[in-house]
Amino acid sequence: MIKVGIIGGTGYTGVELLRLLSVHPQAELKVITSRAEAGRKVADLFPNLRGFVDLAFIEPDPGLLAGCDVVFSATPNGVAMTHARALLEAGVRLIDIAADFRLSDPGLWEKWYGMPHACPDLLSGAVYGLPEVNRERIRAARLIANPGCYPTAVQLGLLPLLERGLIDPGHLVADAKSGVSGAGRKADVHTLFSEASDNFKAYAVGGHRHWPEICQGLERVSGVPIGLTFVPHLVPMVRGIHATLYARLTDRTADLQAVFEERYRAEPFVDVLPAGSHPDTRSVRASNLCRIAVHRPGGGDTVVVLAVIDNLVKGAAGQAVQNMNIAFGLEETTGLAAPAILP
């Protein structure tokens, strides 16, 4: 059994991680820390876990965490980087579900996250945990930067086209829509039910933290500079991301459906839908799948890719467990094989 620790875990990524780990056959949850909730039973905060998780939150305890095989950091940005060195030195694998180790360039990190990076020397050793790109490196990784939710959907949707050089990389459009749980479990007026329900809006059109992360990822696979317009929107639903991606084809002869099917044939968590499909976010609700459809409206020179994930699973906690499975040599789908909940 893999001994697991969690730092943080009082947010939606945390409860989802706990839900997945509570029934994971190879993981044993040993410790969960939270300064704010220390002393409180996990199941008091998250009533779905009553009878499934008996632990209580404790104050952060370096010794207990150091005794784990893997620690997930499910905290706000900027916390994992303060724990990373000690955990790595203790031989613990660290999977950060926040953003601390996603951007390789510490200057870029500081610019977008508003604070200097606490351990820039560790960035080069961190592996970006998108298994569909980095599976082999994840196997050997000690420090895994779990991708953001939007970046997971957008990258999986554009990768096959960029890897083959089929589209103009300089003018990509990612029109992305997220359920409200993506904003976290923090008390905030704009995510109150009475504000977010029966409403739809774009936000952060001027610039969003996931933009540099997406560009970095796409530049690595394409080898060329990326020009991306990224517009996120808030959808009145709890879970789910739908990315609608637009690109100009540079090669109009390619069989796009075949390109996607071949690229993801062996991937356990990417499902390329039949031609003409429109994936529902609910078709992946509570599951680790990404479902993708590719269209070329009117047979023109614009390709439209539709990619859906559950932002809390493939976009956060599920992908983190997938990374743990890979890093510990388990079957990659262990504990992640349940179908989505529909309706």
Add this chain to the structure above:
Amino acid sequence: MIKVGIIGGTGYTGVELLRLLSVHPQAELKVITSRAEAGRKVADLFPNLRGFVDLAFIEPDPGLLAGCDVVFSATPNGVAMTHARALLEAGVRLIDIAADFRLSDPGLWEKWYGMPHACPDLLSGAVYGLPEVNRERIRAARLIANPGCYPTAVQLGLLPLLERGLIDPGHLVADAKSGVSGAGRKADVHTLFSEASDNFKAYAVGGHRHWPEICQGLERVSGVPIGLTFVPHLVPMVRGIHATLYARLTDRTADLQAVFEERYRAEPFVDVLPAGSHPDTRSVRASNLCRIAVHRPGGGDTVVVLAVIDNLVKGAAGQAVQNMNIAFGLEETTGLAAPAILP
């Protein structure tokens, strides 16, 4: 492996049954029939099952069904009773998730369901599949009448009080609220998103089919006639039932919290919450649990019981699988042990 057949299965109970069975370690889905959808892949109708259920719907085929160990009937009311005799004679166990075998009195059935019963002689052999009451009889049953969704929540909430004679059985009030999936997957104006969303209403105050089923169940445990006012309401959510139950205490000295805890101590799927709790429907979403809290506001003579279930799981497909587990001698929680999905 238990060979499983499903009659119907194109509604929400059907997709939930398929979801549960697809990961049940002891069940093997052999055949699923639907006249309307014959020839169509199950996963085309229910995209969450893509990659999990490879079967296609077929026309009803008595031979194939007769080769199963158990058949679930997930059809509209009035269909199972036309299949029951043949299946039972073939030695197949039948679990009817509709209402055909719930009422022992065929006259009562005809009155509330508007058609004569096709096999009244089978009614006395049918076991009402509420495990918390009838577990021993279910073990030996060939024909199981799976309870309705409202009846499950209301009976579990009132049983402990009636069994002990603590309340006036003649003036019970069940104010029940259901998510919209309880109305099924049938095209209907009143359950359109634009009708049911951002709205709340009562319905069928004059009389609902679950009323005689609840009364029958409560009369069996109490041994006296029941006077019940039952008012169902439609909640703008997909899943979940919340029953708010009111009764007049005849014994004001009883420790009601203890009564409930003792009654359900050994039950794997009934969770009595600590005193003062208010269960959320989402705390049981996609799970087979019923969570219950008991209150006595102001220390007065009225007891208020709050009971929540997922109408598609403990209120339908999950309880059907629980009944299958019992009838086939499996661990009762097999395939039903995952925590609820929250948020």
Add this chain to the structure above:
Amino acid sequence: MIKVGIIGGTGYTGVELLRLLSVHPQAELKVITSRAEAGRKVADLFPNLRGFVDLAFIEPDPGLLAGCDVVFSATPNGVAMTHARALLEAGVRLIDIAADFRLSDPGLWEKWYGMPHACPDLLSGAVYGLPEVNRERIRAARLIANPGCYPTAVQLGLLPLLERGLIDPGHLVADAKSGVSGAGRKADVHTLFSEASDNFKAYAVGGHRHWPEICQGLERVSGVPIGLTFVPHLVPMVRGIHATLYARLTDRTADLQAVFEERYRAEPFVDVLPAGSHPDTRSVRASNLCRIAVHRPGGGDTVVVLAVIDNLVKGAAGQAVQNMNIAFGLEETTGLAAPAILP
């Protein structure tokens, strides 16, 4: 034109009051105060009012408020009572939409609201602003206590029965359901979209501040002590209250439908639906109407009353404007005559 001031007004009652007053033909909004938002344009906070309300919030200014004909207090509980004396002495009519002047007994107020009352001597002069009961007193009132949202729906539903002595006043049940806007525009985890959406729960079963207000109102009309079990619930919708009311008939011969129709025949904002109806909350969305249906299931001795209002209109801002209309001798429906928004 009536010169209107608003104290507070940054919550949902405030924006609704502003919406109604902005198109009221006899009211002119002169001043709106908010410590937290002073200097900010009202329309920046509430984008629906862009182009309709040009005022900015200012710091509370006794002089400006004293120059108004009427001041609405749309603040949290406990604020209006600190302004009341000065306003009344300046000859300003005060309509408090919060709870400060609803309970006549200052001891009861202190018990339920957790603070001593600042001006108990003013309580006896305050008029409880339920026009269907107190219209004549409202005409002459200087200080109007606008009723709570639940109390409005529950009282309107039970009044006709209690006034005629048709029900047992000692064992009333009010099972009430409210949209989430009833919890206000305050950042709070439990009213986040991801907490309140796709969920249903009861709350405050042990005791809610509207319970003594309802009891006080019902005791005044019935002249006898009231025994009321009141259970509020949170519905995943923005607006609306649905009260489901249960009582034991003491007179089984009365024509209940006629009783309700007669009682409310002349009321502009109470609509008694035809026998057998089930009112939708959306049928009164954004309107000042209360719609009511009365049932007697199975012809038994229990009467069930269904009453719906929009909690922000008839349950708050709309009733406040109705009270202003009455107090200033206007046609009672002035500015309140638009139909509900459906869908």
Add this chain to the structure above:
Amino acid sequence: MIKVGIIGGTGYTGVELLRLLSVHPQAELKVITSRAEAGRKVADLFPNLRGFVDLAFIEPDPGLLAGCDVVFSATPNGVAMTHARALLEAGVRLIDIAADFRLSDPGLWEKWYGMPHACPDLLSGAVYGLPEVNRERIRAARLIANPGCYPTAVQLGLLPLLERGLIDPGHLVADAKSGVSGAGRKADVHTLFSEASDNFKAYAVGGHRHWPEICQGLERVSGVPIGLTFVPHLVPMVRGIHATLYARLTDRTADLQAVFEERYRAEPFVDVLPAGSHPDTRSVRASNLCRIAVHRPGGGDTVVVLAVIDNLVKGAAGQAVQNMNIAFGLEETTGLAAPAILP
């Protein structure tokens, strides 16, 4: 008073038209026809209109319709064209809220709507009822083709840029999102609450009927062929359209904010938000406004326009009333001046 008739009116456009007309000071509703609902009171179908609209639906009656000053056709596509000639010959103005007269080319109409046009000779006389483009022609029009919901939002968002030749007209992207009421009040599985709630998806990526309408409109103002990729999506909310529009700037020196403000300065129903804004759909809920924001992310060569309307008001019934106001020489905002409902 303008004598008004309505053909159809049993859908959401119909109820919204009735709501607006019931309080319009210059309109008098004389007749409303529906084959399916003939004999039924309007207020029985739409409970919000109880007390506001006393009419009952009648069978289509050419004589009564011919006695009206204006007839709105709020039917499915293909009905208005069977009534048009008779009404026009009787001197009645006809405002078709469906699509029959939107496309000037009858061949294009037949291709996208699947039936031959019944009166192609009338097409050239029909005026496309987008007041912001065709106000003068609407004043004199006898036959007004009320624009589609998506086309209203997309055209208003792109017009200022195309009129000035600021963007590449050959590669426009309109990523549009609609509330579910856009799908109408027809019983359909895919718009059931349990299908559409807590879900998000694109649809009709391969081709949507509003695409040729948008292209026709944009070509008229730009004078050049339009290349448009249009992807509609379904949002789990009742009302609202949000169009997110992407175009490549051909002139990077223009002050885009000023361009929009100047273009719409005199428009009563188009509100250009301050730079940096993100309009909410709820900020126009139940109102006839279109709110628009323009962005240039990162100061690059891509312009992003955000435009929101209420699909049932500015996208249907409200714009139809606006057209009536113009055609009858009334103040354009008559009956349309109420602020949006928020929350």
